[in-house]
Amino acid sequence: MERILRARALVAGSAEGPAVVSRQPLSLWGGLCPRTGEIIDRRHELSGEIVTGRVFVFPQGKGSSTSSATLLESIKAGVAPAGIINLKVDPILALGSIVSDELYHRAVPIVILSEEEFFSIKQGDHVTIEGDGTVKVRTTS
Amino acid sequence: MSVKLSRQDERLLAGRQGKAARMAMRILIRMGEVLDAPELMDISQAHIDGCGLLSDTGLEFAETLAAGDGRVSVPTTLNMGPLDLENWRHFGVNEEFAAKAIRQANAYTAMGCIPTWSCAPYQGYLTPRFGQQIAWGESNAICYANSVLGARTNRYGDFMDICAAITGRVPKCGLHLKENRKGQILLRLADIDPGVMQSNAFYAVLGHLIGSLVEENIPVIEGLDVEASSDQLKALCAAAASAGAVALFHAVGLTPEANSLTEAFGGNEPERVIDITFSDLQRAWSDLSTAEDKDKLDLVVLGCPHFSFDEFRELAGLIRAQTEKNGKLHPDVKFLVISCQTSYALVQRGEFLDKLRDFGVEVTLDTCVFHTPMVSADTKVIMTNSGKCAYYAPGELDVKVAFGTMADCVESAVKGYVYREEGLWKES
Secondary structure, three states, rough: EEEEEEEEEEOOEEEEEEEEEEOEEEOOOOOOOOOOEEEOOOOOOOOOOEEEEEOOOOOOOOOOHHHHHHHHHHHHHHOOOOOOEEEEHHHHHHHHHHHHHHHHHOOOOOEOOOHHHHHOOOOOOOEEEEEOOEEEEEOOO | OHHHHHHHHEEEEHHOOOHHHHHHHHHHHHHHHHHHHHEEEOOOOEEEEOOOOOOHHHHHHHHHHHHHOOOOOOOOEEEOOOOOOOOOOOOOOHHHHHHHHHHHHHHHHHHHOEOOOOOOHHOOOOOOOOOOOOOOOOHHHHHHHHHHHOOEEEOOOOOOHHHHHHOOOEEEHHHHHHHOOOOOOEOOOOOOHHHHHHHHHHHHHHHHHHHHHOOOOOOEEEOOOOOOOOHHHHHHHHHHHHOOOOOOOOOOOOOOOOHHHHHHHHOOOEEEEEOHHHHHHHHHHHOOOOOOOOOOOOOOEEEEEEEEHHHHHHHHHHHHHHOOOOOOOOOOEEEEEEOOOOHHHHHHHOOHHHHHHHEEEEEEEEOOOOOOOOOOOOOEEEEEEEHHHHHHHHHHHHEEEEEEHHHHHHHHHHHHHOOOOOOOOOOO
């Protein structure tokens, strides 16, 4: 079954991949290894997961403004998530992706969903993000 | 939502003033959309934090802007960088790291930034004035500029800061606008002895407590009616902006947008009221340390944020008192003071630099222990009088940390183990 959701495209672009889902905010600085794509915040529920090539669904970024640089580094290294779906706007994450787009012409699309739709995406769902903010969710199980 | 552009914005966007200005304007406009800003606005000063951390992409970004004829259009100071530019060899920094750090420094100065390399820019050169619209990076400096000086800045981090400096523009939103600077949470200092408020440690402890209580809301402190010094307010801002994301606080009767409680809240009612007691402060004091009394001490770090002339002088007085009773720096302890060239220039004209050096104090300039690899791997326990340093050291440097007064730090450096004087803070 495929559901079609309407998101606000914060950083526009298209992406596709399996969803990796958390209900906890994450600081990418100290939380995402920009060389391996692993979640390295050992207090985080996704600790040890690899986000590379997956659509990363988590409520919002938090903490240090250095998270912009972490996202930029991970995009350059080719280990960034395919796309990011958040509940709340985090300018620090958006900046990392926008600078990457300007510098390397490669961005990670970031979209914002309403609460109900955000929580409807489950781990392992196949998610497609389109340039206009359309999000297609296919439940695999 | 699209951001309305001025004629000058359009010129920059069209590349009339070079590739760097075009890229900076594109990033600002896209961030304006993210932030729902209706338009951009002028700033007349900038302070760059993005020059601090060394990463390959950060270096590439700075060099791309510099090579694209990037020039700052407003007076722009630099935060500490990743290297003590004169003395890095003395501190054992490797050549490859230093070479990249020097390239990054050169990229920022080539763009016209003033090489202040200071994380206390409000104590040095080009202090902003009340109401001035600025684009500042560095969390403690942002908090100080907004709260103590009454200048207006949002929290600008890496990349945005230099884009603002090149274009002289920022998205019009947040703390740049008066209506967003009203207090939200009332913090009442209940039973704090005025004598406690005179002590330097009080400000770091209060900042740490406030940061953990209010997160990123705007607190209004009632009852802090003292003549606090610039260094004391520096300590408060640094701790509050580390434990929480405090970019602005008001203190009734002390800070310039809070002549009264009504003014501080802009006519609104507080969303929450919290009473702060002395036992809350004692808990915050304990929370700043992960090391125990009597732990063997490896390193004292002072100057987070960068040491001022007054702080050097205070340290010299404490060291003089030690040497008069034959106290010497313990052979297993290193004693490091972090500062910037502007303060150090004054210290060189003072009469106490030799006393500091004779005792064994090492001074590093332009950088800090978190951004340059100068704390040796065998360092297990450090001691500091800084709430910010105490907050970040365990995670960033993988050490245990003891928070104490400057006098405690000197006494511990002589004893070779963590020592805090009985009295004010220890819960009995």
